[in-house]
Amino acid sequence: EAAVTQSPRNKVTVTGGNVTLSCRQTNSHNYMYWYRQDTGHGLRLIHYSYGAGNLQIGDVPDGYKATRTTQEDFFLLLELASPSQTSLYFCASSHSPWTGHSDYTFGSGTRLLVI
Amino acid sequence: GDSVTQKEGLVTLTEGLPVMLNCTYQTIYSNAFLFWYVHYLNESPRLLLKSSTDNKRTEHQGFHATLHKSSSSFHLQKSSAQLSDSALYYCALSDLYNQGKLIFGQGTKLSIKP
Numbered sequence: 001e002a003a004v005t006q007s008p009r010n011k012v013t014v015t016g017g018n019v020t021l022s023c024r025q026t027n028s029h030n031y032m033y034w035y036r037q038d039t040g041h042g043l044r045l046i047h048y049s050y051g052a053g054n055l056q057i058g059d060v061p062d063g064y065k066a067t068r069t070t071q072e073d074f075f076l077l078l079e080l081a082s083p084s085q086t087s088l089y090f091c092a093s094s095h096s097p098w099t100g101h102s103d104y105t106f107g108s109g110t111r112l113l114v115i
Numbered sequence: 116g117d118s119v120t121q122k123e124g125l126v127t128l129t130e131g132l133p134v135m136l137n138c139t140y141q142t143i144y145s146n147a148f149l150f151w152y153v154h155y156l157n158e159s160p161r162l163l164l165k166s167s168t169d170n171k172r173t174e175h176q177g178f179h180a181t182l183h184k185s186s187s188s189f190h191l192q193k194s195s196a197q198l199s200d201s202a203l204y205y206c207a208l209s210d211l212y213n214q215g216k217l218i219f220g221q222g223t224k225l226s227i228k229p
Contacts, residue, residue, distance in 0.1 A: 004159075033216070040124065042205060042221040043160075090160065104152075104217060106159040 003027070006091050006107035013114055019078040021110050023091030031094045032074040033104070034058070034066060036087040043090065049074055081114045088112075117142045119208050121220035129228050134178075134193040136223045138206030141187060147210040149182050149189040150217065154203040163191075163204075196227045 004025045013019050025032060033048040045058030047066035055066055063085060065077040078085055088111050092104040118141045128134060140149065148167045154160040164175040166182045166189070173180055178193045189206060206220040 035219075040221060042121075043219040045216065048216065103150075103162050103165070104160075106161065108159050 004091055004093055004105050004107035006089075006110050008110060009108065010111045011113070013078075013081050013112070015082060015114060017078075017081045017114070019081050019112065021076040021078075021089055021091075021112070023074045023076070023107055024072050025074075025091075025093040025105070026072065027093050027105055028071070029093035029095055029105070030071065031096065032068065033092045033094075034064075034074065034076045035090045035092065036060065036085075037090060037109075038087050046076065046089075078112075081112075083114045086112060086114045117147075117208055117210065117213055117218045119206050119218055119220035121204075121206050121223045123223045124221065125224045125226065127226045127228065128196050130198055131195050134191070134196045134200065134225065136191040136204050136206075136225065138180075138189045138191065138220060139187050140189065140206070140208045142208060142210050144210040145184070147208055149180075150207040150209065151178070151180060151189075151191050152205040152207060152219075154205065154222075156202070160203075160205065196225075198227050198229065201225055201227045 007022045030051050034046040035043040044060045046064050047058050048056045049068040067075045090109050091107040094104050120139050150165040151163040152160045153163045164173045166173040169184045180191050182189050203222050205222045207217040
């Protein structure tokens, strides 16, 4: 069954710590996205990718790096985590938006706490 | 740039009453797609319904919405709320200006009371 799988489900790290969030999709989608969800702000786009090796900057990229190693795998990196990055992170995938059917398939989320 | 506005952060209703969640948007493109996503607690957000056709009612799982390009609105409605409708609802916009990426509103939390 096509899916988007995120790991870990929960993560606690200290300020200044190094964190990697993983996302794998089996939908054969080219496009993948990383969002953060915060009360009052909704879903905000951090980084996204059109395909393996491609990376695009989203709306709230500061403090985050990302890497798309294969069509299936998209990673979000926090190299110096700060408390402001405490959030619920979602990965999503979709077909090419140019088809006009930008239905996203979301992962189950990673809850990150930076103390 | 494009934007989506959901003015209500929280809507609390009694079971059985009608639901209306507001969504307005801004875009310079006439061929925008509008979406409603629903996020139940401890689950993944998922698509509820979508539309790109002006003045056409779209329905799914008891909810419906009509895209009105003249007023840039795509309000979500349901005739009778159920306890199981309690969730976070996102309105979203996609068009060529944003290369098809979804632009989400701030979300509306719907809480249904017995």
